[in-house]
Amino acid sequence: MRTTIFASALLWGPELELRKDQLVTIDDGTIVSIKQGTQDDAELVLEKDHVLMPGMIDAHTHLALDARLPGHLDLMEDAESKQTIRALKTVHDNLHAGITGLRSVGDRYYLDVLLRDMINKGTLEGPWMQVAGIGMKGLHGHGYVGKSFSGKEEFRRQARENMFNHTDWLKIFITAGAPPKGDHVNCFLTREEVQTVVQEASSCGIKTSAHCIGGQGLRYCTEEGIDVLDHCYWVDQTDIDLIMQHDTTVCFTPGVFMDDSRLPLCPQGHVDSVLRTREQVIKRLSNLVEAKPRFVLGSDAYHGNLYKEIEYMVALGMSRTEALKGITVYAGFLMDQSVGVLQEGYRADLIAVKENPLDTPNALAEVSFVMRQGVQIR
Structure with missing residues (x-):
């Protein structure tokens, strides 16, 4: 189907x-032409002064974890049916908020694989997805959406089970989620466990991602070849130097510490930790930003609120x-997809907003038009 x-x-x-004053011609879901023109030559005319741009891509989220809900962390112990219903809603909400693609880095029951495949087959409306299946954590470690393992052979078996279920990524949880009270960041996996996951992913040509705030865990991840470090809240200069030396991609999720609207929905212990360390986290993240690593942004399951991360960055x-x-x-590039750029040859995942997001804070909060692979959603 061809449209302009x-x-x-x-x-x-x-x-x-x-x-x-541009005419964008789309054929079979792909942008084939962009040129100057008038609305007389178009089948679809956007509202005057609205800005057309690539759809947003949330590079760090979880489908069944919904940070908009009170007590959302404890809800990860819900039955599979409840988690699936919750995930169906987050899929819908993300797409209608202008998030046309996402990376789900850990869910229970392989429901992320199920929903990805349904979307790809056209039996469910939603963003395109890359998924990680079962996140892998240590027996004594952090990770509400993960399962616990101990020893490199247990990690190897789960990595292979994930790949048997056709995941796009392998995800590990190597450090705590909150910064420590002292200087030491606990590391819950061994170097050999990290190395095993990287080797297994490499053998099948997929990428790896690690929940990691800094310290020894970050050293293991960068040196053993983890592709993406998620969060990095507690990096010091040594950590930053390692990230830059190994050209590791960082997925920033600053809203977890900078967005006050999230706090009433979290356990008091988490709230106390955020308030205690916020100033230091901001300083450390600012130092990392100044170093200019490869990066993408994620909402960490604050579905539909990805636009806020722009302001925090x-x-x-x-x-x-x-x-x-x-x-x-950058998100399209990381995930090897022909998306994220409004240019000939790229997929027609597009949104429109009332004001130019390059000039106006929070312009992406109100998306007036969504198109996914050439099909108008709203």
Whole structure:
């Protein structure tokens, strides 16, 4: 099916260049032409002054974990049926908020694999997904969406079970979620366990991701070749140097510590930890931003609220344009998808907003148009 959209403004190419009065022609879900024109030549005309841009990509979320719900962490012990119903809602909410793609880095029961496959087959409406299946953590470690293992052979077996179920990623949880009261960051996996997961992923050509806030766990992950470090809340200069030396991608999720609206929904212990360490976390993340690592952004299951992460990254010292690339250009590149760029040859996953997000804070909070693979959603 071929269609042409007229946009009075759009963000073109990998540099998000603002162009005026553009005609975007889409054929079979792919952008085939972008050129200047008038609305008389288009089947679909966006509202005047609305800005067309690539759809958002949430590079760190969990489908059945919904941080918008009170007590959401404890809800991860719910039965499979309840978690699946919850995941169906988050899938819907993300797409209608303009999140046309996502990376789910750990869910129970392989429900992420199920929903991904249903979306790919066209039997369920939702963002395209890459999924990690069962997240792997130590017996004594952190990870509400993970399962516990001990010893490299247990990690090997679970890694292979994940890949048997056709996951796109392997995910480990190597440190705690909250910063420590002292300087020492607990590490819950051995170097050999990390190495085993990386070897298994490499053997089948998939990538690895690690929940990691810093310290010894970060050293193991960077040195053994983990592809993405999620969070990095407690990095010091040694950690930053390792990230840069190994060219490891960072998935920033600053809203967990910077967004007060999340706190009433969390256990008091987590709230106390956030308030106690927030100032130091901001300082450490700002130092990491200044080093300019490869990066993407994620909401960590605050579904539909990915746009907020842009503002937190700006507060940490990143340019608004660069932050916006973290949920479009860079995320598509990380996941080897022809998405995240409004340019010929890329998939037509598009959204429109009332104001230019390169200039206006929180412009992405109100998405007026969503298109997924050439099909208009709203």
